[in-house]
Amino acid sequence: MSDLKLVVQRVEDAGELIREIELASADGAALPGYEAGAHIEVALPGDRHNAYSLIDFSGNAASPETYVLGVRLEDEGDGGSRFMHGLRPGDEISASGPKNHFPLDGGDGPVLLLAGGIGVTPLIAMATALAAGSRDFRMVYASRSAAAAAFADRLSGCHGDRISLHHDDQAGGPVPVADLVNGADPETHIYVCGPKPMIDATRAAMEAAGRPEAQFHAELFENTSHQSGDKPFEVEVASTGQVITVPADKTIIEALEEAGIDLIYDCQRGDCGICQTDVLEGTPDHRDVVLSKEERDSGKVMQICVSRALTDRLKLDL
Numbered sequence: 001m002s003d004l005k006l007v008v009q010r011v012e013d014a015g016e017l018i019r020e021i022e023l024a025s026a027d028g029a030a031l032p033g034y035e036a037g038a039h040i041e042v043a044l045p046g047d048r049h050n051a052y053s054l055i056d057f058s059g060n061a062a063s064p065e066t067y068v069l070g071v072r073l074e075d076e077g078d079g080g081s082r083f084m085h086g087l088r089p090g091d092e093i094s095a096s097g098p099k100n101h102f103p104l105d106g107g108d109g110p111v112l113l114l115a116g117g118i119g120v121t122p123l124i125a126m127a128t129a130l131a132a133g134s135r136d137f138r139m140v141y142a143s144r145s146a147a148a149a150a151f152a153d154r155l156s157g158c159h160g161d162r163i164s165l166h167h168d169d170q171a172g173g174p175v176p177v178a179d180l181v182n183g184a185d186p187e188t189h190i191y192v193c194g195p196k197p198m199i200d201a202t203r204a205a206m207e208a209a210g211r212p213e214a215q216f217h218a219e220l221f222e223n224t225s226h227q228s229g230d231k232p233f234e235v236e237v238a239s240t241g242q243v244i245t246v247p248a249d250k251t252i253i254e255a256l257e258e259a260g261i262d263l264i265y266d267c268q269r270g271d272c273g274i275c276q277t278d279v280l281e282g283t284p285d286h287r288d289v290v291l292s293k294e295e296r297d298s299g300k301v302m303q304i305c306v307s308r309a310l311t312d313r314l315k316l317d318l
């Protein structure tokens, strides 16, 4: 569903392979307000949608005049980023939202924002929101190089030494997230947005340190549902006995919907938790970032938007 008509107002290079795209209302309707962490879903050619987080440096998210996105050109993506990089001022697009699967908790404890690459975009709005209040926060922004660190100068300009930059090429490797977790006050809420290895390492460090699950918040900035070497497998629907083949290039949700089964889901990236489904038989291949280690190890639940199967068949409680 697309309910926003938007016109491209400004396009700028924001970093290596990264475009900043500013969108205004195309039909004069006021743009809906949003909270830090929210995204819109842009309609792409071929009846597809991609989610892009809303960047807010201004503090006007409650009544925005424009929406600002940061889009990285992905070689191996589904073409969505290529479409977005092809946009020019005056082009019109449709979108839905804003929605927020990655909100700030309502507490007053310290906050650590961990950004990996283009995963910085929702955390920019969080930094703006936190700076307007009294909550203690800092951000560690990791990128492959200084050239790839989009928005870093503006972040440092706005928030000074609350922003720490980590460039893998200069540091000789990825940001040591376990050290960051262990060095943070035990009450700290950690918000991580970036590639899956970074999110997994953060969750593992928090679990190892005995930090409560409620203090971990993640949003994934890559689609993990398809990987090279993926094979077809079968899903048995427990309520009907129907057996559906999930091809290598489709998700469980896509295959089941094509078979006429109604499902409830949202993000389709493995980070909102809505499509969680009980597994009655078989072994899931977990690719989400919402389940805890204990839940994954149990093999009894899975996110059917991205996760697949390690066995030839899964029997799901649907």
Ligand code: FES
Pocket: 265, 266, 267, 268, 269, 270, 271, 272, 273, 274, 275, 276, 288, 290, 303, 304, 305, 306
């Ligand atoms: S739809 Fe969000 S985790 Fe599956």
